[in-house]
Structure formats: structure tokens, C-alpha cells
Amino acid sequence: MIATTSYNRARAVEYAQRWALSRNPLFYDFTGGGGNCTNFVSQAVLAGSLVMNPMETFGWYYRNVSDRAPAWTGVREFYEFMVGIGDFSPKNTRIGPFATEVGRERVEIGDVVQLANSSGVFYHSLLVTGFRGRDILIAAQSNDALNRPLSTYNYATARFLHVEGVNLELEDREEVFSALLNGLEIPPADVIFRVTEV
Numbered sequence: 001m002i003a004t005t006s007y008n009r010a011r012a013v014e015y016a017q018r019w020a021l022s023r024n025p026l027f028y029d030f031t032g033g034g035g036n037c038t039n040f041v042s043q044a045v046l047a048g049s050l051v052m053n054p055m056e057t058f059g060w061y062y063r064n065v066s067d068r069a070p071a072w073t074g075v076r077e078f079y080e081f082m083v084g085i086g087d088f089s090p091k092n093t094r095i096g097p098f099a100t101e102v103g104r105e106r107v108e109i110g111d112v113v114q115l116a117n118s119s120g121v122f123y124h125s126l127l128v129t130g131f132r133g134r135d136i137l138i139a140a141q142s143n144d145a146l147n148r149p150l151s152t153y154n155y156a157t158a159r160f161l162h163v164e165g166v167n168l169e170l171e172d173r174e175e176v177f178s179a180l181l182n183g184l185e186i187p188p189a190d191v192i193f194r195v196t197e198v
Helices: 009-019 037-049 075-083 174-181 189-197
Strands: 002-005 062-064 096-102 112-116 122-132 135-140 145-149 157-169
Touching: 009 037, 009 122, 009 135, 009 145, 037 062, 037 075, 037 096, 037 122, 037 135, 037 157, 075 096, 075 112, 075 122, 075 157, 122 145
Parallel strands: none
Antiparallel strands: 002 157, 096 157, 112 122, 112 157, 122 135, 135 145
């Protein structure tokens, strides 16, 4: 059974601010080998969701440099996973964070911006860390940035991914139900409320 919980935007931003100008040793650094931008954004989104999707090929996970989903490090694949299009399952039927592409006016901290060149190819992922007037501040890696105004980037178009929430898979509760039904045990609070701890 899938349950939905909120995305912790403050944690995502705290992570981005902590690691934007350095590297978390838990993750391989792809700078110089295709870029580290989406890897970094995935790490920050993980900090705000604390849930990965372990499905091979069409999931969103990182175990090590040679065992990770394409959506963890690929700009297009990250987008398709988050919004649930292409070969990726619909966002309401799979585990992990999920987003909707929105207009710039709906962006919040912890959301993701992706930039495209004049050919329409999206090539860069950034995390929203704040606002200065009408400008969006971002954190990014490869070309490391912390609270850099989006207006200082040179790009043709941008898309904005508003992270709506996080889907969690709840364990089978048949035994818990049976014990309650048969008057044997009240479900422990951590079983009932575990989903809200994310």
C-alpha cells in the first residue's frame, strides 16, 4: 500500500547549503565526467524525502557509482521520474518523491530548476534555496554555486519542478489488523504513525 507524506523543503535546502561548494564523500563526484549537477540535486531531494525508489532502470536510487538509477544523475531521466512520464510509472503509483512542472510563480524552496539550450536540450539541474526580490536563488554543482541568482545564468529556457510530496510503501498490515480484530493487541504507535516520521 502506498501512502503520501510531505517533502521537507527545509532539509533539502539545508543539505544543498552544506554541500554545494564541497562534496559529500558518500557519493561519487561526476564533475569532469558528464557533470555532477543532477547527482547533487538528487542528493538534496533525498535529504528532503528520505526515500529512494530501488526499481532497476526506472527507479531513482544511488548505492554506489556503478549501481545507480539513470534518474539519479541524468537531467532528462530525473525529470521523467519526478513527473512520471515516458517509461517511468505515473507519480501516484510509485515510491519516492514526485513533482509537477509549474510556472515560475509557483516555485518554492527545495524545488528544482532545469535549464535548456537554444536547441531545447535540457542540460543542467539546480536546487532552489531562496529568493531575492523576484529572482530565484539556487545551489548547484559542476559549476559550484550557492545562493546564486538564476538571472545570472545564460540559458534559452527553464522548467520548474515543484516537489509535491513523497510516496512511501507501507508494509503489509494484515498481522496487525488480525491482532486488533481478534482482541489480541493494540497496534504499536510506531506502526500507526511511522509514515509521518519522514
